[in-house]
Every structure is written in structure tokens, then in C-alpha cells.
Amino acid sequence: MRTLGEALRDATDILQQAAVASPLNDARLIAAHLLGCGPLNVALHMRDEVPAGFDEAVSRRAQREPLQHILGSAPMGALDLHVGPGVFVPRPETEVLADWAVRRGRGVDKPVVVDLCTGSGALAAYLAHELVDARVTAVELDPGAAAWAARNFSEFTPGVELVIGDATDATVLPDLHGRVDIVVSNPPYVPETGDLEPEVYRDPHMAVFSGAGGMDVIDEMVHLIFNLLKPGGVMGVEHDDTTSELVLDVFTRHGGFTDVAVLNDLTGRARFVTASKL
Template identity: 35%
Template sequence: MNAEVLLMFVLGVNRAYLYTYPEREFIAEEETRYDEVLAQRATGMPSQYITGHQEFWGLDFVVSPAVLIPRPETEHLVETVLELAHGMTRPKVIDVGTGSGCIALALAHELRDADIWAVDLSAEALEIARANAARLQLDGRVRFVHSNILEALANTHDFDLVVSNPPYVGFGEADKVQKSVRDFEPQVAVFAGEQGLDVIRPLIEQSHRALKPGGWLAMEIGYSMRDAVVNLLNLTMWDEVRVVPDLQGIPRVVAGRKKATGPSLGSANL
């Protein structure tokens, strides 16, 4: 499968061409180039970093080692946000930790009247996200901001939706992560402190401040984090907390709704 993808990349052809002309032989430069990319792949480098592309939500994204490779399971998060946004007029949405921009741009593609923002701590990732917006002719639809979580927008309190696929792997779990992820994907995109909660914790707090009353936070979580994350969504401040499993039944997305009225002093201690 990988060899086929790399072959298409080197020859600049699609799969249909490959199967229509199986007798096609390499010219010398192609053979050299193919050997080079196979050698790169043999180091464990994901094929997406070699070809520079990954599909997400039916859209073609450019990727580089500055961004996480978009994963199919993150489409569950996009689906959840589309359900939550259903019926909203001109929703104001922010994607925290946008990376390649895949979530923000998939949402911009679907929610034609939404006001979409995206932030990342990595300036290199934001460059890739902006390039993707331009390639997908969605520039002008998403505002990209360099920010540590939502700190650069500390005075904004009118978002309808905060969405995030944050880094959530704990350093203590590094050995459970695929070697290619550990060795090639950006550490800042994957790891978040000892327990994996060092971004999620402030994200929950800052999202509460950034959201309108009644607004939603939806996050992707690690396979064993459901209870920890649900507990962080302090029930005096968040309503309608829900956990969305993926097709294999693994809890994949947690969403919560900012209470329409703030907690009273009494209830905050309950």
C-alpha cells in the first residue's frame, strides 16, 4: 500500500494509471527517485511526510513534519461539531491547536455562514494551515491566530463553539505510541505533560471564558481519558456533558455545554 502510494508520487500518476499500464517501466531518474523515497520510508518516516499530502474530510491537505498528519478518527470530532452547530445561525467557532488546519477548514467547507477562527502555538503549523486554506480556496473564511491555547483571545467571550484535537499523550505513555509518531510527528502536537492533560486542563478553563453562555466545547480525547476529562468538566459550570464513541466503541470525543447561567457561590462548592 505504502509502496503503491510512493510509486504514484514518484511517477506523478493516480492509481487508475498504475493499474491500466502495469507494464510501464521506470526511466533512470524515476528509478533513482523511487529508491530515494523507499530509503526515506525505511527510516520509518510516514509516507505522508514524503508525499506531502493527506486526505481529510474528502479534502486534500498538504502536510510537513511541522504538523500532525490528520487522522481519520478526527472526522468524528468534525461530525460532532456539525451536529452541535445544527440550527445555529452564523456560529462563531474556534479550533484550538489547528495544526494543518484540517478541522477548521473542514468546518469552513461545511458551515458556509460560520465565522471560523483557528489558533496554534506553532508558527510553522500556522503557515501550513494558511497554505491549506489558500489551496482549498477557503482563505478569507478562517482567521488564523498565533496563541497559547486561547490566551491571545482572552478578551473574547462570544464563541458559540470551541473545538480541539489537543495533544493528549502523557510522557508516561510514550512507549505505547507508534515509533513513527514518536520519531517523526511534532512532540508539541502529541505530548501534554505526564498524564496527557496539560493542554486539556487549561483548554477547559479558557474555553469556558471564551464561550457564550450555552456555547459548546468539543474535544478529541485519548482512549483511556474519558473519566479524567469528564471529571474536569466541573458540573457546576458545564451541562449536557456527552461522550461520543468511534465506530469501534472507543470514547473519542467529549463535549460539554457552558451553563446558560453562571454558578452561584453556593453551588460552586457542591
């Protein structure tokens, strides 16, 4: 009998040869998923038979299919969101922006929150889960991605309102103009390029790339953010690690914001810009 321990060693070699960034970790996560246990508990099954589907899942990962597509989920705080083909896979760094927004929302009575370009619903669901008295609205342009968000909201945070809309349209959500306490967004922001990791190109193009400089959506989204926020309301936007100065300039030049500042991710990279509406 081939044991799981043997299969994990084989899988690690296969994934390493495929240039997967974390071969052993990915192999363990696949095993944990199939065993229905936590990753740390995989060690308790090393002498057990290989779970059905393990080799097939490893083969898919070796073809650089995103691990989250194979597992069918991606973590976002305390939530394991449903993801798959047709929706952007949330990345861990986005939790920095989510945590910032939660801290800002803690001191507000029944905060009104908008998540622009919600994708899988990651930020909106995180904030609705943590700020239980908040009114959260999520906006997404792509109906395919919105279907994933609707599934996640239905299961985890049924109070979130989902709206199909374009974050570059300053007239979106007219009933909320001037009433929003917090706006967050993880918009398309990657400059058009062909030299990224293969997994990136499995995400929808419109959710990842934003013109040659990566700024097309953010350049236009500033107007809707301004319209939505109440005076003193705050916003936070995720951006590419090469465009921090450009994003700072967008919100500074607009003239309607103050306290425009950089927020770093956990590795110290400038990955977010925050500001308050005058």
C-alpha cells in the same frame, strides 16, 4: 525493463520487513502520488515503467518516515492538506469530531467556530469548507505549525482567521468571549512515553505529548473554552483512548457545562468528549 508491478511487490516486502502497518497500501499510495492518479488507477499502470523517485520514496518510508511527509499531504474530509516536518499529521479519527461539529453547526445561522491547537488547520479548514457561512478562527501556539495552517487556509479556506495564541491561556481571543457557538480541539494529549510507533515521534513533541498523564493541556484549556462559548454553545475535544474518564471529569467538575458526554470513534473507542455551556 522493471515494471511497476514488480516494484510494488518489492516495495511491499521491504515495508513489511520494516514493520510498516500497511505495506502494500503505502506502496500503492506512493505510486499513485508519483503517477498523478488515484490509488485505484495504479492497477492500470502495472506493466508500465517504474515512476522516477519510487524506490527513494519507499526507502524513506522503510525508515518509518511518515507517509504523509513523503506525499506532502494528508486527507481531511474533501481536502488534501499540506503537511510535513514541523506540524502534526492529521489522523482519520479526527474526522469524527469534525463531522459532529458540522452537524451541530448546520442548524445555526452564521455559526461562530473556534479551533484550538489547530496544527495544520485540519479541523478549522474542514469546518470552514463544510459550513460555508461560518466565521472560523484557528488558534495555534507554535509558529512553525501555524505556517502550515496559513498555507492550507490560503489555498482551501481563505476566510479562516489564524491567531498565534496559547489554548491554556483563558484570556485568548477576548473579542470572542461569550460569542462562540462551537469550539473544537485536537490538543496535545498523549501521555509521555517512549513506546509508540516511530512515526509518532516525527510529529512535533509539543503537538503530541501533554505531561506524564496526557492531561496537562486539557486540564487548563477548559477555562478558555468556557470563556469563549455563549450559553448553549457546544464544544468537542479529542483525547487519548486511556483518558476518557479524566476528560469527562475535567468538564464535569468545572461546573459550567452540561450534557458532558463521550463520543466514540469509528472503532467504538471513547476518543472525544462533548459538552454544552450552561
